[in-house]
Amino acid sequence: MVTNNNSHNSKIIKRKATYRIKGEPIEILETVRINLKNNEEIFDEKLEDKNLGNIYNQYRKKHSLLTPNRIKETREKYGVSQRAFSRILGWGEVTIHRYETGALQDRSHNDALVLLENPENMKTLLENNKNKINKKDYINIKENLQNLMKDDIDKTLEKNITKKYFNEVLDEYCGYSQFNYEKFVNMILFFAVNIKRLFKTKLMKLLFYSDFVNFRNNTLSITGLRYIKNYYGPTPTKYEILLGELFEKYITYQVEYVKNSKDNVEEYEFIKPLEKPTMDIFSQDEIDSMEKVLNTFKNFTSEEMTQRSHKEEAWTKPKDKEIISYEYARNLTCI
Numbered sequence: 001m002v003t004n005n006n007s008h009n010s011k012i013i014k015r016k017a018t019y020r021i022k023g024e025p026i027e028i029l030e031t032v033r034i035n036l037k038n039n040e041e042i043f044d045e046k047l048e049d050k051n052l053g054n055i056y057n058q059y060r061k062k063h064s065l066l067t068p069n070r071i072k073e074t075r076e077k078y079g080v081s082q083r084a085f086s087r088i089l090g091w092g093e094v095t096i097h098r099y100e101t102g103a104l105q106d107r108s109h110n111d112a113l114v115l116l117e118n119p120e121n122m123k124t125l126l127e128n129n130k131n132k133i134n135k136k137d138y139i140n141i142k143e144n145l146q147n148l149m150k151d152d153i154d155k156t157l158e159k160n161i162t163k164k165y166f167n168e169v170l171d172e173y174c175g176y177s178q179f180n181y182e183k184f185v186n187m188i189l190f191f192a193v194n195i196k197r198l199f200k201t202k203l204m205k206l207l208f209y210s211d212f213v214n215f216r217n218n219t220l221s222i223t224g225l226r227y228i229k230n231y232y233g234p235t236p237t238k239y240e241i242l243l244g245e246l247f248e249k250y251i252t253y254q255v256e257y258v259k260n261s262k263d264n265v266e267e268y269e270f271i272k273p274l275e276k277p278t279m280d281i282f283s284q285d286e287i288d289s290m291e292k293v294l295n296t297f298k299n300f301t302s303e304e305m306t307q308r309s310h311k312e313e314a315w316t317k318p319k320d321k322e323i324i325s326y327e328y329a330r331n332l333t334c335i
Helices: 045-062 066-076 082-089 095-100 106-113 117-128 135-164 181-194 200-218 237-245 282-295 303-310 327-329
Strands: 010-021 024-036 228-231 233-236 253-259 265-273
Touching: 024 045, 045 253, 066 095, 066 303, 082 095, 082 117, 117 265, 135 181, 135 237, 135 265, 181 237, 181 253, 181 265, 181 282, 200 233, 200 265, 200 282, 200 303, 200 327, 233 237, 233 303
Parallel strands: none
Antiparallel strands: 010 024, 228 233, 253 265
């Protein structure tokens, strides 16, 4: 082969070629440089590397092997160096470096790496081989694992709730919106941050009014929640389950003792936020609706809000435990 790589005297062409990898034929469309004077192939290191990568990728695809980038992503999500990762796996210290820079892994190594995409498996392997890495690396990887596993739990939680409250039909009973877990959580956080003593009964009314006010003004609910007629006023369907799913993740409860009109002391739980709301997930119209509700009812007691909600057609017209149509939002009287 000629090694002269003068671009003015050559051209690049594509052609089919077959190579044998581990005794197996792999066909690719390779890219080569051709000398214009004698029509011979010119060695081009960059093109050769690209062709080799293409051959290996075809082989990986055929045998469902992890790509170098995917191996790297798995390692980096645990915050572990190539050398430490190899040691945890019980391999040679440069093995992971070779795989991440394009070398083909064998099936047994590939299967081990696939298993380690699951943090639970990585945690087990880390504990079994912690003596093979230094203490600082061990602590760092363990902390990253804890965060990853917590994130996985959160994602599973969100997925389960979203599935449970998925609206099969977008109609007047969900405000023509699909249930939005993220907006639901952050609406609760919005009110919990801005109201010092937020009792559950009051929160239910704030959610109801926010969704219905937004529907009245913009023909869409914010959260996509369905509300039913309950004894103390409109509430989201199965709201206790919804709040229970958020406990100790986004909210917690604080107990307070309140003296009622008969001088009896009663125990109440009010909602405390564990983080600040993310407001940029809402449109400006949605924020306006929520702020209007907050400004109107911020200083109302739960009992006062219950009384107000009982004046709305959304509570007086439906039967007990019946799902409330958002069309009643057209006739809201208290806001």
